[in-house]
Amino acid sequence: MIFVPGIYIALITFPGIVVHEFAHQLFCRIFGVAVFDVKYFQMADPAGYVKHEPVRNPVHQLFICLGPFIINTLLGLAIAFPAAVPVFILGEGNFLDFVMLYFGFAIAMHAFPSITDARVLWETIWHGENTPMWLKVLTVPIVALIYLGAAGSMFWLNLLYGMGIAFGVPVLIIKWLAHYC
Numbered sequence: 802m803i804f805v806p807g808i809y810i811a812l813i814t815f816p817g818i819v820v821h822e823f824a825h826q827l828f829c830r831i832f833g834v835a836v837f838d839v840k841y842f843q844m845a846d847p848a849g850y851v852k853h854e855p856v857r858n859p860v861h862q863l864f865i866c867l868g869p870f871i872i873n874t875l876l877g878l879a880i881a882f883p884a885a886v887p888v889f890i891l892g893e894g895n896f897l898d899f900v901m902l903y904f905g906f907a908i909a910m911h912a913f914p915s916i917t918d919a920r921v922l923w924e925t926i927w928h929g930e931n932t933p934m935w936l937k938v939l940t941v942p943i944v945a946l947i948y949l950g951a952a953g954s955m956f957w958l959n960l961l962y963g964m965g966i967a968f969g970v971p972v973l974i975i976k977w978l979a980h981y982c
């Protein structure tokens with residue numbers, strides 16, 4: 802197992818951190834949740850954060866928490882997809898293709914919500930007033946998956962996820978389209 806301090810990983814993959822925090826802020830804006838402070842990237846722990854007012858609707862907290870998973874995954878795939886075709890299918894990638902693959906990978910690598918996101922989600926859903934039971938039940942596996950993702954990140958799960966989204970999924974889609982179209 803190779804140990805690389807998180808600050809170096811953050812520096813190398815900072816576009817993913819910026820998009821991660823932007824996704825939190827975007828969902829705050831969508832749901833009308835006031836944002837007090839945003840740090841898109843810093844060379845400290847945490848590498849970024851969004852401080853917002855308490856949500857009035859617990860469903861909004863679910864989306865604010867999962868925003869980076871949605872946005873980072875889709876944006877990472879969208880950026881990497883056009884570059885993956887020439888690089889992995891045609892074997893003719895140029896410099897711009899590799900830059901796009903890097904950005905797609907770096908963004909997708911930071912898709913997982915943080916443990917802090919899981920804690921805030923849990924507190925909001927389980928200790929908030931008027932939270933419907935269906936939302937409480939839905940939150941249990943989501944929070945468990947966030948914790949598993951955080952634990953898996955110690956074993957490079959986030960790196961593998963970023964590679965899968967940026968490199969693997971485009972190739973699978975192209976091969977599927979080639980086979981069925």
